[in-house]
Amino acid sequence: MIIIKSEREIGLMRKAGHVVATVLHELEQLLRPGVTTQELDQCAEKQLSKLNAKSPFKGYQPTSSHVPFPGVTCMSVNSEIVHGVPSDRKLVEGDILTIDCGAVYKGWMADSAWTFPIGEISDGAHDLLDATQNALYASIESARAGNRTGDVAETMQKAVEDRGYNVIRHHTSHGIGRNLHEDPQILNHGRSKSGPTLKPGMTIALEPMVLAGHYDTTIMNDQWTVEATDGHLTAHFEHTIAVTNNEAEILTQLNSNGGI
DSSP states (O other): OOBOOSHHHHHHHHHHHHHHHHHHHHHHTTOOTTOBHHHHHHHHHHHHHHTTOBOSSTTOOSSTTSOOOOOSEEEEETTEEEOOOOOSOBOOTTOEEEEEEEEEETTEEEEEEEEEEOSSOOHHHHHHHHHHHHHHHHHHHHOOTTOBHHHHHHHHHHHHHTTTOEEOSSOEEEEOSSSSSEEEEEESSOOTTOSOBOOTTBEEEEOOEEESSOSOEEEOTTSSOEEETTOOOEEEOBEEEEOOSSSOEEOSSOOGGGOO
């Protein structure tokens, strides 16, 4: 667990976050039926290089028996909730695509994900995206110094379930800084007044992962892509934040603080 205390370090985190936000913004401009997730991933790699950053995802291997992740981004379509492997799959009208992007900038990392519509999508898909995004910002509001990780988890879960959806059970929000995954872990579900206490300077990737159907998931044959077992739509929104005594600072958004 890293607690950032210097202005230089938080400045580098802001710049890593700005890189991620820039790449997601550029990819959004390319989204249309017919484009492949591999083409989008290749564009992301070029953009990261242009911004003097690299991906913490490519080659990531959590265990020696695990296949190293092949892309610089995760590209998850429809019922695929996280860790989708970029491929020659062409997007079609009505799909929803989650792009999860990370960046390493001068040794510091940031991570963000967004679920995008491809062309015209159904009313149900719109509602799922809206509910998941609302859960993200509700959990960010809860992520203040003095609150505990369980407070954030309960807020996230309630925001989702109040809209009639389910949260994932086997994947979590996580600390981030020098490493992609650090403590504390924050579940998508939980109870208030439990878990570690949040402190100013903690940097956390908060990420509600939401399913329109049951919360059971399955890992596909590529060893990475996590899919809703029942095949229903899923959505995933994520920001890297810095905890403060007041409202958390969102690091993975386009703003003047993170300019490079």
